[in-house]
Amino acid sequence: QKEVEQNSGPLSVPEGAIASLNCTYSDRVSQSFFWYRQYSGKSPELIMSIYSNGDKEDGRFTAQLNKASQYVSLLIRDSQPSDSATYLCAGRESRDDKIIFGKGTRLHILP
Amino acid sequence: ETGVTQSPTHLIKTRGQQVTLRCSSQSGHNTVSWYQQALGQGPQFIFQYYREEENGRGNFPPRFSGLQFPNYSSELNVNALELDDSALYLCASTLGLAGGRTYEQYFGPGTRLTVT
Numbered sequence: 001q002k003e004v005e006q007n008s009g010p011l012s013v014p015e016g017a018i019a020s021l022n023c024t025y026s027d028r029v030s031q032s033f034f035w036y037r038q039y040s041g042k043s044p045e046l047i048m049s050i051y052s053n054g055d056k057e058d059g060r061f062t063a064q065l066n067k068a069s070q071y072v073s074l075l076i077r078d079s080q081p082s083d084s085a086t087y088l089c090a091g092r093e094s095r096d097d098k099i100i101f102g103k104g105t106r107l108h109i110l111p
Numbered sequence: 112e113t114g115v116t117q118s119p120t121h122l123i124k125t126r127g128q129q130v131t132l133r134c135s136s137q138s139g140h141n142t143v144s145w146y147q148q149a150l151g152q153g154p155q156f157i158f159q160y161y162r163e164e165e166n167g168r169g170n171f172p173p174r175f176s177g178l179q180f181p182n183y184s185s186e187l188n189v190n191a192l193e194l195d196d197s198a199l200y201l202c203a204s205t206l207g208l209a210g211g212r213t214y215e216q217y218f219g220p221g222t223r224l225t226v227t
Contacts, residue, residue, distance in 0.1 A: 034216070044218050104152075
């Protein structure tokens with residue numbers, strides 16, 4: 001199993017709906033998880049960080065962490081066309097503290 | 112804007128040449144990480160510097176090397192460039208804690224390197 005895995009998509013969601021992005025991780029990845037948004041040709045932008053089990057909300061974004069099942073998810077409510085981007089899930093490797101990224105999920109919000 | 116800057120923005124080099132990429136970290140951040148991102152892939156960790164010392168390295172050959180300076184800015188050097196080195200090179204800065212433990216990373220705009 002790769003350390004951080006994401007479905008590459010594309011995931012198409014109608015405008016105004018909820019977009020749900022998922023990520024699973026291996027035993028090598030520890031307690032800290034991050035979601036980044038990356039527009040084409042740009043660098044990743046940090047959206048959310050989550051360190052403990054449960055939900056964390058910030059505006060239209062909710063990150064969810066389930067350590068027992070080893071998955072992290074990002075929900076985007078009231079999706080807007082400007083949310084169309086690649087979303088990168090990342091986690092901290094337990095052994096040497098480096099941050100490992102998944103390949104990203106491409107999200108398309110349909111007007 | 113994250114406050115992390117990188118130079119140059121774009122670079123074209125020939126196979127076999129050497130390149131130096133530069134990064135200035137966000138004010139107050141003492142840890143810098145470098146990533147390579149190929150098209151359609153997630154960023155791949157190259158190495159990390161905490162207070163001028165390398166404290167983590169990914170699966171990259173020794174021709175990838177780096178430095179961190181007392182002001183926490185950093186350089187990535189790549190020798191003997193290969194075609195596969197063509198990628199977006201990203202620098203990220205973090206406030207590192209004792210022992211090198213880091214938290215949220217903030218990326219610079221990246222350097223697009225093309226090797227021909």
